[in-house]
Amino acid sequence: MSLESLSHAPRGHARTLIHLVLIAWAGFYLLPLVVMLLTSVKPLEEIRSGTLLSLPHALTFEPWIKAWSSACTGADCRGLERFFVNSFAMAIPAVLISTAIGAVNGYALTKWRFKGSDLLFGLLLLGCFIPFQVVLLPMAQTLGWLGLANTIPGLVLVHVIYGLAFTTLFFRNFYAGIPDELIRAAQLDGAGFFTIFVRILLPISAPIIVVCVIWQFTQVWNDFLFGVAYSGNETKPVTVGLNNLVNTSTGVKEYNVDMAAALIAALPTLVVYVLAGKYFVRGLTAGAVKG
Missing domain, CATH: 1.10.3720.10 (MetI-like)
Structure with a gap:
């Protein structure tokens, strides 16, 4: 192995480590968004019986439709x-x-x-x-x-x-x-x-x-x-x-x-x-x- 390859090896490992740390922090930062997204496409029964990060068994967009057009804000049920x-x-x-x-x-x-x-x-x-x-x-x-x-x-x-x-x-x-x-x-x-x-x-x-x-x-x-x-x-x-x-x-x-x-x-x-x-x-x- 040449001296040049030895000198570049630690630098490559350091860069990989930095990338892994950044990916880990990005994942941690995006975790609330992932939880919101998963919860928004689950039926209410799955939310009560499952965990926050569990994938939906029955994917549904009904909550999005209701939030947009018929969810209630007080006595008014016209959505957002x-x-x-x-x-x-x-x-x-x-x-x-x-x-x-x-x-x-x-x-x-x-x-x-x-x-x-x-x-x-x-x-x-x-x-x-x-x-x-x-x-x-x-x-x-x-x-x-x-x-x-x-x-x-x-x-x-x-x-x-x-x-x-x-x-x-x-x-x-x-x-x-x-x-x-x-x-x-x-x-x-x-x-x-x-x-x-x-x-x-x-x-x-x-x-x-x-x-x-x-x-x-x-x-x-x-x-x-x-x-x-x-x-x-x-x-x-x-x-x-x-x-x-x-x-x-x-x-x-x-x-x-x-x-x-x-x-x-x-x-x-x-x-x-x-x-x-x-x-x-x-x-x-x-x-x-x-x-």
């Missing part, structure tokens, strides 16, 4: 479908608006600096650390003044306002890495504020746009506090609907339906991260180094 639709009606405009305004804010704070811009950015940055509970009462009063209480547009406004601090921070850090000479050259050619933004910066902003969309969609979709505080009976998001479904005490406790409902509520964010998770990391690192 309407809550699911409400969440999309709230999340999509909130994500698009907050991302668009954050992009303009980040552009203005880096390439069109003005007196007090650093102070304004500091105040916006402070918004990232304000707890949800602090703004509950002021925001409720504001929604009442605007006539948006218990409505989907009201929830959109709340999430846009709360998300602006994060989207502005993301875009500001990304645009800080773009050479100022590029903006000055465009100005010399007669380009104005929005012309430079639309024709020069937006085409190269795809990585940070993906970051903001994933971040905001996840935050808005998973929010419970704002949803339960500012929604009405017909405008509740899916997180509130799931909570009401799981805590409904009438009839037999159907754990398979509860697990199916939880997976339905989590499905959009899971899909977003599976399909676009690698772009999220790339987008964050794209603005990490200036120049």
Whole structure:
């Protein structure tokens, strides 16, 4: 055996060991998801008589159908479908608006600096650390003044306002890495504020746009506090609907339906991260180094 093969052997064993440890931790981390998935496709009798990790003997998707269309949330037995639709009606405009305004804010704070811009950015940055509970009462009063209480547009406004601090921070850090000479050259050619933004910066902003969309969609979709505080009976998001479904005490406790409902509520964010998770990391690192 050559000296070169001996030197590579320990390195190969170490890499194998690292992979095994990572696989073990990934399996441990995914265990609750596996339990939820198995429980959601078992009949109720199997859940009572079997173990959490036992495979279903009689595979059924009836719990998923019931969770979607006929499970009870209190006295209302219409399932999660309407809550699911409400969440999309709230999340999509909130994500698009907050991302668009954050992009303009980040552009203005880096390439069109003005007196007090650093102070304004500091105040916006402070918004990232304000707890949800602090703004509950002021925001409720504001929604009442605007006539948006218990409505989907009201929830959109709340999430846009709360998300602006994060989207502005993301875009500001990304645009800080773009050479100022590029903006000055465009100005010399007669380009104005929005012309430079639309024709020069937006085409190269795809990585940070993906970051903001994933971040905001996840935050808005998973929010419970704002949803339960500012929604009405017909405008509740899916997180509130799931909570009401799981805590409904009438009839037999159907754990398979509860697990199916939880997976339905989590499905959009899971899909977003599976399909676009690698772009999220790339987008964050794209603005990490200036120049």
